[in-house]
Amino acid sequence: MFYRTQRDLAVALNQLVDSYWQGEIKEQQLISGVKNIYENNGDKLIKNKQFTTVVQQQCGKRRLVVVDRILAVK
Template identity: 70%
Template sequence: MELKMFYRTQRELAVDLNKLVDSYWQEEIKENELIDGIKNLYENNNEKLLKDNQFTKVVQQHCGKRRLAVVEKVLEIK
């Protein structure tokens, strides 16, 4: 799966985060690809993903609780 390094908006980031987690759930990518993808998205776009150690509202609304639970576990937030 091809992901950008840097995103212009929180919405674009959320859409690709959804694609990444969904493709893992549909067994299109392996677990290590999911982990690497999430970590890369976080490292390069952390200001668009998190604010005050919580997911931004736009990301919460677009991704939903189940996807963000996976992201939390990978990033070891909280």
């Protein structure tokens, strides 16, 4: 999926990670979802080798730790 703004992207990441934490989706779905978001919206997610400020503010540290570990495995 392509997102118009960093805020839209952050909301989608929040929903994805929260769904995993609540047991609504499996780990593999989380991993493929995060990788898909990154491949299509990398410039909105990461700048200068760190998450953008808007994404950091909207997602929070705990969610971004999960996302960072998924992307590091890539």
